[in-house]
Amino acid sequence: MRPRIGFAAIELLEAAGCEVIVPASQTCCGQPAWNSGDRAAAAQLAKKVIVEFEGFEYVVAPSGSCADHIKNEYPVILADEPEWCSRAVALGRRVYELTDFLVNVAKLDRVPGSFAGRVTYHDSCTGLRSLGIKAQPRALLARLPGVELQEMSGAEECCGFGGTFSVKFGELSAAIAERKCANACATGAAAIVGGDLGCLLNIEGKLRRMGDHETQVLHIAEVLTAKP
Amino acid sequence: MKSRAHRFKENAAAALANPVLQASMRKAKGKFVDKRAIAIREIDDFEATREAAKQIRNRVIENLDLWLEKFEETATARGATVLWAKDGAEICRHVVDVAKRHGVKKAVKSKSMLSEEAGLNLALTAAGIQPVETDLGEYILQINDNEPPSHIIAPVVHKSLDEVADLFAKTHHTPRKTDIPALTREAREVLREHFLTAEMGISGGNFLIAETGSVALVTNEGNGRMVTTLPKVHVVITGIEKVIPTLEDLATLMRLLPRSATGQSISNYVSVLTGVKRPDEPDGPEHLYFILVDNGRAEVVGSEFQDMLRCIRCGACMNHCPVYQTIGGQAYGWVYPGPMGSVLTPLYTGLENAIDLPHAGTLCNQCGVVCPVKIPLPELLRKLREKQVERHLRPWFERLAFRLWAWVASRPGLYGLGARFAARYLTWLADGKGSIPALGLAPEWTKGRDFPAPEGKTFRELYAEKKQ
Ligand code: SF4
Numbered sequence: 215m216r217p218r219i220g221f222a223a224i225e226l227l228e229a230a231g232c233e234v235i236v237p238a239s240q241t242c243c244g245q246p247a248w249n250s251g252d253r254a255a256a257a258q259l260a261k262k263v264i265v266e267f268e269g270f271e272y273v274v275a276p277s278g279s280c281a282d283h284i285k286n287e288y289p290v291i292l293a294d295e296p297e298w299c300s301r302a303v304a305l306g307r308r309v310y311e312l313t314d315f316l317v318n319v320a321k322l323d324r325v326p327g328s329f330a331g332r333v334t335y336h337d338s339c340t341g342l343r344s345l346g347i348k349a350q351p352r353a354l355l356a357r358l359p360g361v362e363l364q365e366m367s368g369a370e371e372c373c374g375f376g377g378t379f380s381v382k383f384g385e386l387s388a389a390i391a392e393r394k395c396a397n398a399c400a401t402g403a404a405a406i407v408g409g410d411l412g413c414l415l416n417i418e419g420k421l422r423r424m425g426d427h428e429t430q431v432l433h434i435a436e437v438l439t440a441k442p
Numbered sequence: 443m444k445s446r447a448h449r450f451k452e453n454a455a456a457a458l459a460n461p462v463l464q465a466s467m468r469k470a471k472g473k474f475v476d477k478r479a480i481a482i483r484e485i486d487d488f489e490a491t492r493e494a495a496k497q498i499r500n501r502v503i504e505n506l507d508l509w510l511e512k513f514e515e516t517a518t519a520r521g522a523t524v525l526w527a528k529d530g531a532e533i534c535r536h537v538v539d540v541a542k543r544h545g546v547k548k549a550v551k552s553k554s555m556l557s558e559e560a561g562l563n564l565a566l567t568a569a570g571i572q573p574v575e576t577d578l579g580e581y582i583l584q585i586n587d588n589e590p591p592s593h594i595i596a597p598v599v600h601k602s603l604d605e606v607a608d609l610f611a612k613t614h615h616t617p618r619k620t621d622i623p624a625l626t627r628e629a630r631e632v633l634r635e636h637f638l639t640a641e642m643g644i645s646g647g648n649f650l651i652a653e654t655g656s657v658a659l660v661t662n663e664g665n666g667r668m669v670t671t672l673p674k675v676h677v678v679i680t681g682i683e684k685v686i687p688t689l690e691d692l693a694t695l696m697r698l699l700p701r702s703a704t705g706q707s708i709s710n711y712v713s714v715l716t717g718v719k720r721p722d723e724p725d726g727p728e729h730l731y732f733i734l735v736d737n738g739r740a741e742v743v744g745s746e747f748q749d750m751l752r753c754i755r756c757g758a759c760m761n762h763c764p765v766y767q768t769i770g771g772q773a774y775g776w777v778y779p780g781p782m783g784s785v786l787t788p789l790y791t792g793l794e795n796a797i798d799l800p801h802a803g804t805l806c807n808q809c810g811v812v813c814p815v816k817i818p819l820p821e822l823l824r825k826l827r828e829k830q831v832e833r834h835l836r837p838w839f840e841r842l843a844f845r846l847w848a849w850v851a852s853r854p855g856l857y858g859l860g861a862r863f864a865a866r867y868l869t870w871l872a873d874g875k876g877s878i879p880a881l882g883l884a885p886e887w888t889k890g891r892d893f894p895a896p897e898g899k900t901f902r903e904l905y906a907e908k909k910q
Contacts, residue, residue: 215865215894217901236905239854247844249805251827251836255848262852339806372764376804381886383802386454388890390764390804419891422877431894 216411222435223276223312230320237266243275245283248291249377257295260288264301272319273309276435277410278341281311286344311341313350313409313434323357329440330360333432334403336394336417337370338410351409351434358438364401368393375416391420398429405430407437443530443561443590447775447787447796454802457769463600467770470599474761477705478812484707485697495698496816498691499752502652502683506743509652509685510734516655520717522730529737530560536733537562537644537677538569544675544729546571546641550633552661552669553577554646555594555755556679556735558777559790562644563588573644574636576665578629582606585613592771594778595703595757600770633665643669643727647680648755649695650732653688656716657732660699660709670715676727682734683751689714695754698814702756738790746825750785752815759809759819765802774799781809781819788826794835800826858902865896872896 220236227234244259263284267273275281288302316322333355341347355361374380374390394417398406406421406429408414418431446453457463482488502509514524527533533556541549549566551557551573563584566573575584579597583589586609591597598606603620610625611618614632619625645666647657657678659666670676686692692714700706719726742751760766760780771779775796776787784799800823803809809819830836850856871878872895881888 215896217897217899217904220901220905238902238906241851241854241857244848244851247848249824249827250840250844251824251829251831252841252844252848253828253831255844258848259851339804339808343807343811370808372804372806372808374764374804376806379801379804381884382798383451383454384886384889385458386765386768386802387804389458389768391891393764393768415894416891418894419877419887422892422894423879423890427876 215415216433219276219411219433219435222433222439223274225326225439226312226316226322226435227274227320229324229326230316230322232272232320235270240266243280243283244291245279245287246377248283248287253291256291260284260291260302261298264288264298264305268301268305271308272315273305274312274315275309276312276433277412278311278338278345278347279410279412281309282340282344285309311345311347311350311409313354314345314347317350317353322354325354325357325438327358327437327439328360328442329358329437330442331404332362332364332402333405333407333437334364334366334398334401335369335434336366336373336398336406336408336413338408338413339372341409342370347409351407354434354438355407361437364403366397366401366403368397371397373413373416375412377412380412380416387416388420388423391416392424395420395424395426399426403429405432405437407432407434409434443558443777445776445787445791445795447791447799450773450775450796450798450802453773453775454769457773462602462605463770466600466602467767470596471761471767474705474757478702478758478761479705481701481705481707485701491694491697492814492816494694495754495814496752498686498694499754499815502685502687503743503748503751506682506685509687510682512652513650513655513685516652517650517717517732518655520655522655522717522732524732524734527733527735527737529735533557533560533679533733533735533737534562534565536731537679538565538571540675540677540729540731541566541569541571541642544641546675548572548574548636548640549642549644550574550576550636550640550665550669550673551580552643552645552659552666553580553597554644554679555777556646556681556733556737557644558591559735559737560679562679571642574633574640576633576636576663576669577661578626578663578665581629581633582609585609590772591777592779593757593760594755600772637665637668637672640673642675642677643671643673644677644679645669647678647684648699649692650680650685650734651687651689651692651714652685654714654716656689656714658692659711659713659715660696661713662704662706662710664711666711667713670713670727671725674727675729675731676715677731677733679733679735682736682739683753699754699756702758702812702814742789747785747789747822749817750782750789750822752817753782753786754815755782756814758812758814759817762808762812764804764806764808774802781823782817785819785822785826793826793829793833797830797835800824800830858900861900862903865898865900868893868896869898
């Protein structure tokens, strides 16, 4: 959907001095299957990811919900297969959400991008409540001198995406997104920034439907690597 | 109560299209959420208290039969009669029997969700006994042709002042008024008469205390006291999971319940009622009955859903739920709305009768983090989804789609091709504009919003090009 995000994440990791490898065989972490109750499909994809990634020192995802799924759900999904389960736990210890990794592990202090303007940050639910992603993206934004962060009311409230929820209950999901958009726009921000593509697609889709073609909706990695 | 949970989608659509409900829900959200946030700050160590509350509830539920026996023993010793009900029909039968035994013509009721589960008002009316709801919210619903509640503690949260004003004028044949104190005074005048003439009071119970055989009632209106002390017969109806060991445990739970529910440090009334009226006591019921109800609960004990039985019915999960905030409670179709309802309704009325409810949440876990007894609601919703798949209750095309998707996702080459095709297709659909107004393959998505256009090529393609 947004290859820019992937490249931006690579740029940030390299700026932090990491060697980045993107395994060509990777596909999906399997979260949609797990959240829809399909344990078999979720287990199948979990094993694939474990095999592909367990050889790396760190595994970083530009998404709180994917990172959480690998880190915290794989051991649950594979609980009945002790050997796989312990491999999942071992991998999980090395899995990070992008901003968390940049701030707390790689200690990135100079952000490569330059971005000017007022932004507001949407806290995606899984990153926030399962991984404690809250201060990290804000710390990184603060390193861009041109960025003015204006918090929206209800920044921690769900945007209504919810994975398959958004295509099962479209109207309902969009009605929740409307509240999020209203809160975000009330800040007068030129860009709504977040750390999970699902939320961003939802928020942007709603804004455009509401006739707002001005407000940008950006992944934090895009902001942190923005070229003037 | 007959469940309409199988019609969740239609119910939700109706709620979205109801402007009065929408306005009421917007107002309620701020009230509940903000007040709770302030109230929990008064507790030194909120998280430790939550953990303690969880432990208290677990301790009981792990040995539920023993605690119930203990309660039966202590309550009986204080002159109460303990009756057991397997389901809603048995609740109704017990209450009607008791009413007949004591020559009851009219029963005043304080809030009881169990009586909603049982459809008790209908059964009493059919038996020639007049039920009168005395909780203001429940009373409003009763005079509005027995409308179902939309919240477990604020049953008319979806209604506007204007609606209530109209209803009172019509029912009481009084001039229409929109002054809230005047409306409550009017309700009080009507209800007073009923309190004085009813022979039986029916209440729910927030907790049953095993060491003393008491019931604890947590209310904000004086009606609970009237219902439980004025009539000569008092019937308490509660679920079997409501028992707790000691009064000390009650104190711990009471630190959390009103704060989580309404953001009050303590509710206006907390009553601990023990036994029948003794000769030296000025008031209280001469006859006290406890109807302890299973209605699906016993089966949950020992199951992977056991955590749900810790619930103390505070309503915080629904107050914080983005879905509940958007559609209110009636859309959920049965007695309990919001996240706790989406778990309880399938468990108590059958998985197949509430097929949408476990999916009617975004798994945002706002409910899980506010629940005072730490019930992992999103995890339970997910487990229910898994049960649906196991029992082949999901539509065949959905199951097929997941199988197919998993099959493709296990084959990187094919997956890359699929992604490439999807990106091209979406780009074509977007036709140079920033977003797509209608998606044939996911029509639900574009019902209320666009789908942002992709950039063109996929990450995979560009990355491979770059590497070369
Ligand atoms: S599930 Fe938790 S938050 Fe919801 S009503 Fe029960 S105790 Fe309260």
